[in-house]
Amino acid sequence: MPDSEAAPAFEILEHTADIGLRARGRSLEELCKNAAWGLAEILDVARPAQVIGAAAVDAATPARSPSARSRGAPGGYAPRPQRIVLGQADIEALLVDWMNELILLTEDGKACLADVQVDAVGEDGLRARVELTDCGNAPEGTELKAATYHQLSVRQAADGWVAVVYFDV
């Protein structure tokens, strides 16, 4: 799913009770997109393989994850587009808001994530489009309560941006 080939687009971070995520991106938009797929991996709600007849799924769509392939229902489901607009906040708080929006949208297996496009991220907020789909097989990921501010960071690195966020399980 991640676009970047060099460093992993996201890594799951260990925590004694909870779980963390480190995401990277060449731009803030790509960072937020990769963080979304990292979160989807933890929750087991990545279902890019299930979308049918959707313009959103084209050559620009990240490669399907093995977990999504194996868990996808045959035939797939029609996607449900959802626009997300988050208001002004510093970039770290914006990342937490973005993660919390996605947790809420996919909570209790009510939807899975088929595609993510982050259009703009900055001091004015975040604008994104996600394609939701039915999950088919129920997610078997770690259920998360929320993204936290614990050790939260978004920083600029030599080749782009790196973010760390921890979630309460």
Add this chain to the structure above:
Amino acid sequence: MEPERIDDFTWRIPVGTVEGMRVPGVVFATKDLMDKAVEDRAVEQVANVATLPGVVKASYAMPDIHWGYGFPIGGVAATDIEAGGVVSPGGVGFDISCGVRLIRSNLEWDRDVKPRIRDLTTTLGRRVPRGTGKGGRLALSGKEMERVLSEGVGFPISMGIGTEEDAELCEDEGVLDWARPEFVSNRAKERAASQLGSLGAGNHFLEVQVMEEIQDQKAAETMGLAVGQVCVMLHSGSRGLGHQVCTDHLKLVDRTSRELGIEVPDRQLACVPVEHEVAERYLGAMAAAANFARANRHTLTHAIRESFAEVFGVSVQALEMSMVYDVAHNLAKIEEYEVEGRVRKLCVHRKGATRAFGPGHPEIPDRYRAIGQPVIIPGSMGSASYVLVGTREAGVKSFSSTCHGAGRAMSRTKAKKVMDGVELVRKLEGQGIAVAVSRPRLLAEEAPYAYKDVSQVVRACEGAGLSGTVARLRPVGVVKG
């Protein structure tokens, strides 16, 4: 970081360990548990909490301490309201008033339940909504949600679910009357509209247990407990409502905290003075979420009783399935304690810790006042659980607080690498424990080996004088999301 040993069960983290500490840190633990806490970075979090404005005496941690977010799990800190003391949503957490209750019965393990344990566990698994994608027992209209948030267990009781005695045997009698539902967002209310009476996932569970050993006969008799008796332990919280209340208010508190120039070493410790309007909003919403959590456990209790009645073919009343007590783990409460010779009104945060009032405290139900407040300590799945009582000494040493469980020792990723969930189910069943689990793959995250030894934690609490041990239970049936 080198904690100073005070005695066999007490360690001090000196002021200066982290910049800005206003009081020392105090960790109650054996040497072994303390070493784990240092490795885990949780002790650093104890020191971080000691920087909160208005914090008094010390930033405490219970023996089940482990790395949390902001506060350590097992963290207890009190701030002096008159002196500008703060409240921090990070000191309560997302699962507001997550807690545990113990329900007893007149059934005996060998005679009554042993031959039916598989049937009973399966029935509980069917009747108790749990895990992903499951709504609760009650779907609430907008007005009903308002009543739950205001009335706590009073709302389900008014609908004929459970009894008045159930309310009496909850911390705060099942309702915080200072709740302010108007400070709970519509999103939080919508998120939980279909979740009342649902167990949830993660470390939430219910277990059928057998009373294995009594250590304090007088206290056990007072609680109606005897060796061989079958009980049910339930661990659940405020579900999506609590999570959303924390998310909403943490954001507001974080912003206000920055505007007020309050500096904290971890952003999750964002805080505002208790007397600030933003704190009033948070505490009112937190109390409403706590009421939802109590009503949730109360509603689940009804499902548990129905399951027993179905399996044993008798009425709920005939099974004498009375509550022993219900305690909360994640709350901030206004309580009075003597600090430097003067009784002060404090905002006591307990994050993964249990209130443990000693004998004679007016907030303990009459029937328990002579023995102290019951404290219910769940072990890790497959290991022992305990019933404790609060002590007067805890009122002096830890703002009347003790441990809340075994405390994690291993990350979820590592736990899953040790053994997969299906293998774990087989292992538990091999030990004679019936298991009903909706997502077996995830079960290994909560495996007993991912937790510390609960018996050592309980011994450390007793050694430190925070609580006394009453009884030990062992699991015979486990139901998980």
